[in-house]
Amino acid sequence: MNYTYFYKDCYYNLGDLVTIGKYDVLISAYCHDARVEQPWGQIDAKRKIWIFAPDNSSLVFKPKGEDFILNDLSDLTYLLNFPECIGIKTSDRICIDCTGFIIPVLFVLLRGFQIHGILHFDVLYSEPQRYLLAENTSFSDYYFDTNQILGYGGMHTSDMNNDILFIASGYDDQRISDIANYKKSVKKKVQILGFPPLQADMFQENIVKAYNAESALGSQCFDLIENNIFSPAYDPFVTAQSIKEYLTERQKKIPFSNIYFSPLSSKPHALGIALFYIWEEGHHQAMSVIYPQCKNYITENSEGIGCIWKYEFMLPSYK
Numbered sequence: 202m203n204y205t206y207f208y209k210d211c212y213y214n215l216g217d218l219v220t221i222g223k224y225d226v227l228i229s230a231y232c233h234d235a236r237v238e239q240p241w242g243q244i245d246a247k248r249k250i251w252i253f254a255p256d257n258s259s260l261v262f263k264p265k266g267e268d269f270i271l272n273d274l275s276d277l278t279y280l281l282n283f284p285e286c287i288g289i290k291t292s293d294r295i296c297i298d299c300t301g302f303i304i305p306v307l308f309v310l311l312r313g314f315q316i317h318g319i320l321h322f323d324v325l326y327s328e329p330q331r332y333l334l335a336e337n338t339s340f341s342d343y344y345f346d347t348n349q350i351l352g353y354g355g356m357h358t359s360d361m362n363n364d365i366l367f368i369a370s371g372y373d374d375q376r377i378s379d380i381a382n383y384k385k386s387v388k389k390k391v392q393i394l395g396f397p398p399l400q401a402d403m404f405q406e407n408i409v410k411a412y413n414a415e416s417a418l419g420s421q422c423f424d425l426i427e428n429n430i431f432s433p434a435y436d437p438f439v440t441a442q443s444i445k446e447y448l449t450e451r452q453k454k455i456p457f458s459n460i461y462f463s464p465l466s467s468k469p470h471a472l473g474i475a476l477f478y479i480w481e482e483g484h485h486q487a488m489s490v491i492y493p494q495c496k497n498y499i500t501e502n503s504e505g506i507g508c509i510w511k512y513e514f515m516l517p518s519y520k
Contacts, residue, residue: 202480204441204473212509218243221323221511225293226250228310230301231264232500236327237301238264240509244296244325250287252310254303254498275494277309277351284317295322299468303498305350307468308475308490311516312352315479320516326468328399328435330505332372336406338503340373343496347383353475353490355483357459361386364459367430367444369393369474371466372406374413379493380463381417387461391447392422393474395434395466400507403434407466432470435510440473441480460488472512479516 212218218240227246229237231253241249241264249266255274269287272279279286289295299307314322332338364387370377381390392411398404412423421428430447432440448457462478464471477483478490 328507329503377414378417437472441477
């Protein structure tokens with residue numbers, strides 16, 4: 202499997218989205234952000250479904266569309282049956298706009314699609330032109346625990362001598378530290394960094410924040426550039442392929458005992474991790490995706506719309 206063979210396209214203006222054609226179902230996670238609200242209005246779909254986080258479920262004004270309210274972000278088991286709950290058919294042409302999603306919700310949704318045999322769909326992502334507070338932008342607050350993401354827990358071994366932790370490092374340096382400290386027994390830690398970045402200044406901002414977590418990550422992530430993975434912040438397919446090539450090359454002599462991923466950077470990086478995990482059947486291996494749980498996820502933190510990406514996703518049948 203070469204993940205770079207998957208197809209993607211880029212739209213530079215909102216009006217260009219009309220060329221995508223008509224979907225049967227559009228799914229988006231609501232937040233008050235132009236990157237989420239404006240593409241919603243441009244995409245032609247028979248059904249448009251908003252997923253609302255619990256803190257948004259009581260909004261007085263809700264944009265037009267069907268509602269699906271998330272009951273509890275700490276237990277997303279019910280979300281595995283999302284396709285059945287809303288009556289999606291395997292023959293439907295489906296689009297997921299991932300821009301406003303909280304990452305664990307997006308991951309569980311993808312796993313639910315696979316379980317219900319919905320294996321081919323499009324995913325949209327709208328880049329920000331800038332983050333409001335530059336490198337000081339926050340995406341979460343009030344950390345309280347780290348857990349495996351539902352559907353992404355593998356069959357781990359008790360041998361932990363050669364464990365590896367991949368952290369897709371974004372602006373949330375405190376979350377990077379939280380994950381690194383949670384897995385402090387893992388000696389080998391690798392950052393997945395967004396290069397090229399979404400916007401020219403974002404790589405420098407990202408590196409500034411990542412360095413704040415150096416004491417938790419260890420100097421190995423900063424001493425030698427080849428100790429990290431550099432993957433375009435906008436490309437899930439190159440990200441998945443980069444992970445595969447890294448593991449393939451370094452496991453020729455001694456296989457890693459347990460492999461962990463934590464997607465803390467861009468949504469395309471997270472999609473790449475999910476795609477790799479699902480295709481490689483990580484749930485049948487010593488492989489898991491972990492994520493820091495917080496009381497508050499901050500979604501309204503950007504300004505403007507850059508490129509809008511469309512990724513054509515294909516998943517393997519669930520085994």
